[in-house]
Amino acid sequence: MEFYYGNVVLLTGASSGIGKLTAEYLAELGCKVYGTSRKGENGTIVFPNDSSTNSKQATLKGFVKMVQLDVCNDLSVKDAVDYVIQQESRIDVLINNAGFGISGAIEETSEKEAFSQFDTNFFGMHRMCRKVLPIMRKQRKGLIINIGSVAGTFSIPYQSMYSASKSAMKSFTEALRMEVREFGIRAVVIEPGDTQTGFTDNRYYSQESESTSYPKGKASIEKMIKDERNGDRPIGVAKTIGKLLNAKNPPSRVTIGMVYKVFTQLKRVLPSRLVEFILGKMYG
Numbered sequence: 569m570e571f572y573y574g575n576v577v578l579l580t581g582a583s584s585g586i587g588k589l590t591a592e593y594l595a596e597l598g599c600k601v602y603g604t605s606r607k608g609e610n611g612t613i614v615f616p617n618d619s620s621t622n623s624k625q626a627t628l629k630g631f632v633k634m635v636q637l638d639v640c641n642d643l644s645v646k647d648a649v650d651y652v653i654q655q656e657s658r659i660d661v662l663i664n665n666a667g668f669g670i671s672g673a674i675e676e677t678s679e680k681e682a683f684s685q686f687d688t689n690f691f692g693m694h695r696m697c698r699k700v701l702p703i704m705r706k707q708r709k710g711l712i713i714n715i716g717s718v719a720g721t722f723s724i725p726y727q728s729m730y731s732a733s734k735s736a737m738k739s740f741t742e743a744l745r746m747e748v749r750e751f752g753i754r755a756v757v758i759e760p761g762d763t764q765t766g767f768t769d770n771r772y773y774s775q776e777s778e779s780t781s782y783p784k785g786k787a788s789i790e791k792m793i794k795d796e797r798n799g800d801r802p803i804g805v806a807k808t809i810g811k812l813l814n815a816k817n818p819p820s821r822v823t824i825g826m827v828y829k830v831f832t833q834l835k836r837v838l839p840s841r842l843v844e845f846i847l848g849k850m851y852g
């Protein structure tokens with residue numbers, strides 16, 4: 569496969585879910601993927617592994633190597649990016665995927681909890697971009713893919729901090745695109761909907777489950793959990809990213825899944841109170 573931007577990929581949050589599957593998928597295509605986790609040692613090869621070497625992977629040039637990274641820590645971000653540069657002397661694609669979700673009523677979410685949501689999902693992405701952009705600028709080429717969420721377009725009750733962090737990611741990416749275009753760098757937000765990953769079990773609850781102030785919150789969060797457990801498999805996101813690696817002029821946003829694509833289009837034309845009514849019925 570041809571890679572317009574090159575095949576050296578740095579992908580945050582590759583130990584689980586969307587990131588893990590995407591890392592393996594891109595390695596199968598022939599990418600050198602440096603996938604990150606807060607745990608583990610730099611350079612550990614996780615793909616190809618014993619179960620994949622018998623098959624077509626035997627002929628692959630691609631791999632997934634782990635890199636230790638906490639996106640909330642400046643020094644950790646520097647060390648991870650430096651490690652990839654030591655190994656490859658370049659970074660062609662940065663995929664900001666590391667993230668988690670906080671659920672609970674706004675009134676019952678502390679400032680510390682709200683900040684921790686933004687620290688990973690938004691400032692983590694900013695830290696990564698600040699470290700990688702000078703490298704891409706020198707290369708005069710690069711692609712940044714930010715993993716947002718449909719919640720960044722449709723704010724979900726009792727998921728306010730998560731929705732806001734993904735909405736902020738979208739605004740950030742739109743501005744970034746215009747700033748870096750002249751350097752041959754492109755940026756995209758991918759918006760998956762409910763996806764079966766570790767996300768559901770890793771969710772943080774700022775609201776007491778038996779909250780008397782917001783009794784509807786519990787039912788709403790339970791509905792969200794059910795939707796995620798019955799959601800899409802992450803392969804759709806991985807395949808979309810695979811296509812973007814060869815897109816000279818990618819769009820600013822790619823929504824995953826036909827239902828979510830239709831919802832996104834409808835939001836543009838429907839009155840906002842109707843959209844609110846529908847979301848309220850679903851999650852309120």
Ligand SMILES: NC(=O)c1ccc[n+]([C@@H]2O[C@H](COP(=O)([O-])OP(=O)(O)OC[C@H]3O[C@@H](n4cnc5c(N)ncnc54)[C@H](OP(=O)(O)O)[C@@H]3O)[C@@H](O)[C@H]2O)c1
Nearest residue numbers: 581583584585586605606638639666667717763765766767
């Ligand atoms: N699942 C869904 O329904 C869904 C829908 C839309 C968007 N998304 C987005 O997709 C992305 C991936 O989530 P997922 O669904 O695949 O969840 P997941 O299975 O829980 O994976 C999350 C990944 O993020 C990493 N991570 C979390 N905090 C980190 C930090 N501070 N520094 C570095 N890495 C960190 C974790 O790595 P370690 O714990 O090993 O460090 C893990 O690899 C997230 O941005 C999420 O918001 C998910």
